[in-house]
Amino acid sequence: xxxxxxxxxxxRIPPWQFERKLNESIAEELNKKLANKVVYxxxxxxxxxxxTKLEDSYIFPGDGASHTKVHFRYVVFxxxxxxxxxxxxxxxxxxxxxxxxxxxxDIVIPPESLQQPAKFDEAEQVWVWEYETEEGAHDLYxxxxxxxxxxxxxxxxxxxxxxxxxxxxxxxSNAAEEVQKKEAPYTLVVTMCINSYNLGSISEPGLGLLSWxxxx
Numbered sequence: 079x080x081x082x083x084x085x086x087x088x089x090r091i092p093p094w095q096f097e098r099k100l101n102e103s104i105a106e107e108l109n110k111k112l113a114n115k116v117v118y119x120x121x122x123x124x125x126x127x128x129x130t131k132l133e134d135s136y137i138f139p140g141d142g143a144s145h146t147k148v149h150f151r152y153v154v155f156x157x158x159x160x161x162x163x164x165x166x167x168x169x170x171x172x173x174x175x176x177x178x179x180x181x182x183x184d185i186v187i188p189p190e191s192l193q194q195p196a197k198f199d200e201a202e203q204v205w206v207w208e209y210e211t212e213e214g215a216h217d218l219y220x221x222x223x224x225x226x227x228x229x230x231x232x233x234x235x236x237x238x239x240x241x242x243x244x245x246x247x248x249x250x251s252n253a254a255e256e257v258q259k260k261e262a263p264y265t266l267v268v269t270m271c272i273n274s275y276n277l278g279s280i281s282e283p284g285l286g287l288l289s290w291x292x293x294x
Contacts, residue, residue, distance in 0.1 A: 079161060082127055083120055083154045086147065087111075091135075093142045101129060104148055112152060114181075116263040119235050121156030122182060155182060157230045157266065164288070167224050170204045175220055177228065177268070184262040187228060191269035192220075193286050207286070218290060225288045232267035 087108065095103045105126050112123040131149035138145065157163060165179040175192065177185040189196065193207045199219070207218040220226070238261070269285075284291055 079155065079157050079163065080124065081121070081154050081156050082151045083117075083156075084130075084149070085152055086149050088145055088147050091144045091146065096144070100132065100135075100146070104129065104132070104146065108148070108150060108152075116235075117154070118237055118239075118263070121154040122264055124153040124155055124181075127151040127153050157233075159230055159232070161230045162227060162285075163230065163268075164225060164227050167220055167222050167226055169222060170198070170220060172198055175205055175226070177226060182266075184265045185228075185268055186265065187268050191231070191267075207290075218287070220287060227285050227288060228268040229285060230266055231269045234265045234267065236261045236263050236265075238263045 089104045089107050091100070091103045091107065108126050113125055115123050117123060127150075129148060129150045133147040133149075135144040135146040137143070163179060165177040165185060167175055168178040168183060169176045172189075173186065174189050175187040176183070177187065179185065189198070189205075192205060193209075195208045197206050197208060198204075199206050202219065204222070205220045207220070209216045209218050
């Protein structure tokens with residue numbers, strides 16, 4: 079779930095921090111810049127692990143700050159594919175079940191990846207697993223706040239860096255769309271079932287709400 083990523087950056091230290099130890103100032107600046115931020119195709123940065131190398135510091139004309147190239151390792155949240163995690167249901171919609179693990183909320187279980195057969199209850203705004211037994215079908219509700227176990231099957235990175243419009247007309251016509259199309263920079267797509275190549279979905283025991291399996 080967490081990995082160590084080697085990174086390199088040039089860190090600017092203002093003059094009023096020169097009385098501090100260089101490592102402490104650099105560590106603080108790196109965490110200000112990266113902590114709780116998504117790095118494209120890397121993952122969600124959590125905290126600095128260590129500094130492996132400091133190169134020479136330079137002070138440029140017109141700027142009293144020092145500039146130091148730093149090699150460091152950072153703790154990053156980036157689950158591997160097929161990893162099984164536990165989270166809480168944050169909300170449900172026609173698009174699927176949205177899950178949070180506390181510090182990361184952009185996890186979605188699409189309808190086709192739920193335990194089947196499943197239906198969306200419009201009145202309750204929750205997904206329901208129609209569990210078949212010898213006595214008939216029982217509706218198992220995926221209520222908000224319930225703990226849920228899931229498998230990571232895909233991830234999506236979106237480059238949210240600002241880009242200039244190609245023309246003034248394009249900027250005007252797309253302004254409203256850009257506001258509405260704010261996408262999460264990093265999203266996990268997860269499943270609660272195993273997909274067969276030609277037989278559709280087959281339920282995988284153990285995945286889904288923890289309460290479903292406590293008495294199994």
